Amino acid sequence: MAAPLSLHHIRPPFNSDIPVSYTKPTKATAIAATAAVATVTKNPIEPHPCLTLLDKCSTMSELKQIHAQLLRTGLFFDAFTASKVVAFSALEGSGSLRYARLVLNQIPNPTTYTCNSVIRGYTNKDLNRDAILFYQEMILQGWVPDSFTFPSLFKSCGDLREGKQLHCHSTKFGFASDSYIQNTMMNMYANCGCLVSARKVFDKMTEKSVVSWATMIDAYAKWDQPVEALKLFGRMESENVDPNEVTLVNVLTACARARDLDMAKRVHRYIDDYGFGSHLKLNTALLDVYCKCGCVSLARDLFDTMREKNLFSWNIMINGHVEDSNYDEAFLLFREMQLKGEKGDQVTMVSLLLACSHLGALELGKWLHAYIEKEKIKVDVALGTTLVDIRLKKAGYVPEKSEVLLDIDEEEKETALSLHSEKLAIAFGLISTKPRTTIRVVKNLRVCSDCHTATKLISKVYNREIIVRDRNRFHRFRDGSCSCKDFW
Template sequence: MGFTIPISPAKTITTATTITQFPENPKTLILEHCKTVEDLKQVHAHLIKTRLLYSPAVAHNLLESAAILLPEPMDYAVSIFHALNTPSSPAYNIMIRGFTLKRSPQEALHLFDKMLENCVRPDGFTFPCVLKACSRLRALEEGKQIHCQIVKSGFVSDGCVDNSLIHFYANCGEVGVARHVFDGMPQRGVVTWNSMVSGYAKSGCWEEVVELFHSMLEMDVGFDEVTLISVLAACGRLAELELGEWIGKHIEANGLEGNTTLMTSLVDMYAKCGCVDTARRLFDQMARRDVVAWSAMISGYSQASRCKEALLLFHEMQKANVEPNEVTMVSALSSCAVLGALETGKWVHSYIKKNLKLTATLGTALVVFYAKCGSIDSAIEVFERMPQKNVLSWTVLIQGLASNGQGKKTLKLFKLMLKRNIEPNDVTFIGVLCACSHAGLVDEGRHFFVSMSRDFGIEPRIEHYGCMVDMLGRAGLIEEAYQFIKNMPVKPNAIIWRTMLASCRVHKNVEIGEKSLKHLVKLEPTHSGDYILLSNIYASVGRWEDALRVRSEMKERGIKKTPGCSLIELAGIIHEFFAKDNVHPQSEEIYTATENMMKQIKLAGYVPNTADARLEAEEDDKEASVSHHSEKLAIAFGLIRTPPGTTIRISKNLRICTDCHNAAKIISKVFKREIIIRDRNRFHHFKEGSCSCNEYW
């Protein structure tokens, strides 16, 4: 009997293929010609009419097409399955596989239970299918029960079943059990080794991945591209550059550059190992670059603190019409946060709203970005709109509020966090203690320092001790801070002593400042900032000879001062300024604007603090020296390049000096602008002649 199967979309007039004789085994016909449910229904009708459907082989072909090959839901496949008189294990296997494939693993397990109830004996194909469903659900207990059935059924030495067990246990976090299964296998091919390597990789057991790969090499098991992808991931996490380079040479020698996934893994490995330029060279050579490749390279630049290059590549990705994913956006936001690139970050946020789901990871990255750009209200707004929040989400907002000088709001948020039964971690307490430090809440800080170990079982780390030293030092309790360091149960590091030295600079304590530098010279003898701090302490009390002596010691030891650098973003472009810098294309215009700005604020009461000038500057040049600090140049540029009333946002790599702080306050009043400066330590929000720090910085 002849019948037709349309081979083009409905409602399109075209020639249909007429089959004059139905083949004895219709598998090829069903699998190759049935592209839609309508096609399949015609075949189904013919099979019922000719009673061929009673042949198990034919019925299974039809079922496989409906359950697995066609993208439609499982409804039609279920109707075929229920019409079978006595479904055998292959029929159950197809359905279990189909449910798992189409994101219904719970239905797959339910059908497996029915299979056992109906006394249909599972075979070697059943267990891998149902274990995959357990893996998707992370159903550990159910998987263990199935493991028992595998042992009872005698399939324990079946390679395919054992591989599925390894994958299941590893995916459920039981990598030790997966290894036990692996070690008990009498024969292990490359697929089995790959299952174990992949299991370790998914569990983040990177050292075990490398160790297992070395075993593969020693035992001459052989490996394939799947193996290398997992091993390269481990090399990146462990900074195992030597092994990663060996794999890179193997890829080149064997002509495997065409494997996009493998090459992306190689790019990611080099980037994570700090070889960003090598990663970029390989990235540029790739014939095809998907979103994962672009994200790996952008992330590499971001992690290497080469944030301008990360954003430039992000813009190239947009031009190449490659749709970014969550990983891309997190890296882009991280780079925007470091550079203070508010406008670019806002565009990223807009894209996320339109195209991506606001996950906890993306939401947290946005909170960090806005907080580091000084837009703390926007950070709070994102946080409040996040559908899911974790301890990291709460912690980054606490840190953001603290660094923006909102100490009381920080402590209020921390109390709300505890009320919501979110358990704080050690990083949360760093944020809380920083808030106490920046807001001068000494008694509260002492309370939280004791509370973290007493009430939450969190032993203080060196960072927590550093927060306490900073808090006491900022409050002028220099002697207490010094004794606190001496009584610490852990050895103070350079950051602790540098914090102490910075407090001595603020409060002009020469004696403890000198002691602090002695400790610092032993720990980090070439850090220029330490010598500058002591030199500034001497200068602040009029000991100019000692100040010059310290600077001379720096020169003798070949230690160069880190130049102050300020960044401002305008129209999506990052502009960079250094003190006395004339590299900028509009340099002449900027210096003219700076001079005019300084004249206007002098009329409003500004008096230059020449103590912040370069020590080597002549007396009559000291005023010009302080007027050309990098943040003043950046502010002047912002004034002439943005409309009146626009907020000016500056990022600086060093601590803002006293003169620039005083100048920024008066500039904000004279020019009626809000100026936000993020220095190395915190944010300063200047508005109408005052600063958010309340002179406590």
């Protein structure tokens, strides 16, 4: 449970775990600093050389030297100058958040901008918990946040209870109607899975930007509510709000999940009419919709006209041909992909190995296995399961499709069998343990006859002992036989 973000407490100074001594500048120091500026800069309008160097600084080593000069001249005790030192340390890729915190301890009255820089630094580096804790310190020390504080905090927040407290804080400080804060707040609620709260924020917005619409549509699409996403897009159209590329990608994602071909075609026409046709992400999202809706020919027509393609585009099209049982075209496309200099990944290999499995092309499957090893493609569970399936078929395995009671075609039955939990668990064991290591699997249901047959073959082909505990008993598989003697 998240700790409450109290507004009325007293705590030790910032970063009390790494204290830094601080000496308040005296009048003599200030006079010396002024004299130093006067001797270095003849023109009073010109900035001090240290400030110029600070703007050009690119490494922490340079920053530390400039910081030392600023301390020597007394310029560091100017709030603006100090904030620039903190901002570089916190926000630049070569910076150091620890150094930013140490410098912050030396500033007697840091501005909100300085504190915001530290929060943004934590958020940008995915140190989300540190961002929230620093904000708590900031509040406890009496610094008042501004409208630039909360967007970073909402991006860092992954806890719904804590997010609601931040929502209350933004309201208390008078920023509840800030559109940028509302957008990040919506996104926070969506990431926490609270779409009801996200929608309430959206509905209360007096001015909705295209980002607001895109954020809410994406939330519905992400949490498997594609119909709501498409309804909201329809409302967006009725209010004459022109979508941008991000909005259209989110709408196409919803179309793919809802299998809404008509809406996808409408979006396709919009893309062509408004000149978005060269947008790679949009074209890739369209490919995905057409393939998932069974319109592989439409997808291929679009694919062939795309001037720019990435690995996602190739994978979607190859998998589309495989799911359409057009295996030869899938392998031709893979060959074209190689000639273009694009290397496949796990997703590519799974699609092609499934094609080999359906075709019974074991030699081609062996070639793909060699390709995987040559290109050092990481083998995940999906790819491992497919490789196991290829080797089993070579050893004489025939799937018992009668185990699948769903009214689906034969190829889908075979795919469903390959996704049984014990097969996935064994595949994971094979790719994540050393050879000859015993694999142990526990499940709360009875092992089906197809998995029992497959596991016997796996134990023989891979020379492994596999122990499976199902609802009724232990099964010890070794050298192609089971301890239950095929009676369970």
